Amino acid sequence: MKHWTEPNGIFLIQIPTEWLYLNPVVEGEEEKSPYSFQPYENAKGCFQISCYPLEEIAPKLADEYSNGVPELRWRPSRMDDSEFCLHMFYGASADQALIGKYIHDASLDNDEQINEELRLVDKILKSVVIIPPGDRKLASDMEKFDRFQGALAASYDLLDNALESDSFVEVIAVSANQIDAFLRLSIVIAIQLKNETDEVPIKYLFQAEDERGLMERKIYDDALKYNVIKDNDHKELNSLYKLRNRVIHRYIISNIKTRDLPRIALRYVEACEKVRLILRDLENKQKDCEYGVYGKKFMKFSEPDDEAIKRLFADVNDKHLIRKFARKVTND
Template sequence: MKHWTEPNGIFLIQIPIDWQYLNSGLSDYEEKSPYGFQPYEDPIGCFQISCYPLSELAPSIAKANPNGVRNLSWKASREDNSEFCTHLFFGAYYDQALIGKYIYDVGLEGDKRIAKQLGIAIKILNSVVIVPESDRKLAADFDKFDRFTGSLAASHDLLCAAIDAGACIEIIAIAANQIDAYLRLSLVIARQLDEKTNNIETRYLFQADGEKGIMERKVFEDALKFKIIDQEAFNCLSELYSLRNRVIHRYIISDIKSRDLVEIAGKYLSALERTRLTLRDFEQKQAVVPYGLYGTKFGKALVTDDAIRRLHASANDKHLLEKYKRSVSDRRR
């Protein structure tokens, strides 16, 4: 199983590692209730879960439980039509009203596969954990960090493919992305170490569409300011930044030769490895303290088979391409 966090940090659930979260993967879904899930392969139904403030959806229950509903139970019902069968589940937990649905084609009614999937859906519903209001921002921030690491893992698939193909422009572009990512994560960890805090500066890790983010040059400057890199490394990265822009934006209108791309790509790969080692040093420093992303409290520094499978699943979510898809099924079963 892998955990999934409601985008606002309101609740957590455990879903099968080989199930896809639909809202971030399909263009006709938004990141709001209902949140949809289904198996990556051969889906025959869709599980959805929604949450709403209890005071809005069930004010009488909220009034009768001023300190929140402490025991979660689900009331089941059906809502079928000529096309789809829908199993509905209603619950109240702490300050949230919860609605679960399992939806499938009416022609599959009575299918043994549906019964199995429905059983999984019920397990998911029973795994709900409501996050205390004071911790919801941290939960949402950790979710952004998890997506960041999944995207970073996926980028390595692209880099390996580019290296195998000898595609120098792709190597330069992806390596530049990864250097930027390593420095961003190093900055987050360095700030946590300095302030002895769990707070995550997600402005370094996530930029929504239409949102003004932190540009690559500013990341270099911040990394120098917080002594992530020294002046020599800053100068090297600045030089590579100029070369990359020349390659990407002025390959046709400049005198740069394709032969030159090989040397530039090599310089980028060397800088990438140096930056990776810088990040590794910060991760190791944080792994022995009780706070921060890799601190002992959250256990994210532990590398287990399940952790690797969850990372592969996150990379699959980033790619959504068969070419890069990894198997995440538990072979022990």
């Protein structure tokens, strides 16, 4: 199983490692209730879960439990028609009303795979934990941190593919992305070390569709400001940035030659490795602290087991969503 946190940090659940979170995958689907999940391969049904403030859905229950519903109990029901079977689950915990759904084709009722998925749905529902309001922002930020890590891991597939095919423009583009990512994470750790806090300056790790994000050169400036890099590193990164822009945006209208691309790509790969090592040193510096993304609380430095590796593979698969780079996450 792998953890999944509601985007606003309201609740946490454990879902099967081989199941995909659908909301950010389906074009136009927002990250709001209901949240949908199904197996990566050969999905027979779809599981959804929603949450609502208790006082909106069940005001009498909210009045009865002014300090929150102490124990989560699920009440199952069915809402079937000639086309689909709909398994419904109603529950309440703390300050939230919860609705779970599992839907499948009516012709598959009592199919063994459907029954197995329903057993997994039961495990998911039993795993629900409502996060206290004061901790919800941190929970939401840590979920974004995990997605950031999965995307960074996925980028190595693109880099390896580009190197194997001598696609130097792609090497430059992906390496530039990785440098930006390593610096962003380094800045987050540097700020946490300075302030001795768990608080995640999420603007460095996540950019919503309608947000104006931090550009690369701003990241270079902030990395210098927080002593992540030195002056000579800052100059090199800005020099590479100008070269990258010529390659990506002005290859046809400038004097840059194709023979220049391997040299520029090599400089980028070397700079990327240098920045990665800077990040590694900051991670090691934070690992013994009681605070921060790599501190003892979040156990990011615990020895990875098979399940942890499969969870990372699942995060990588979620970023790619193409068969070419798909990792195996099942026990089959």
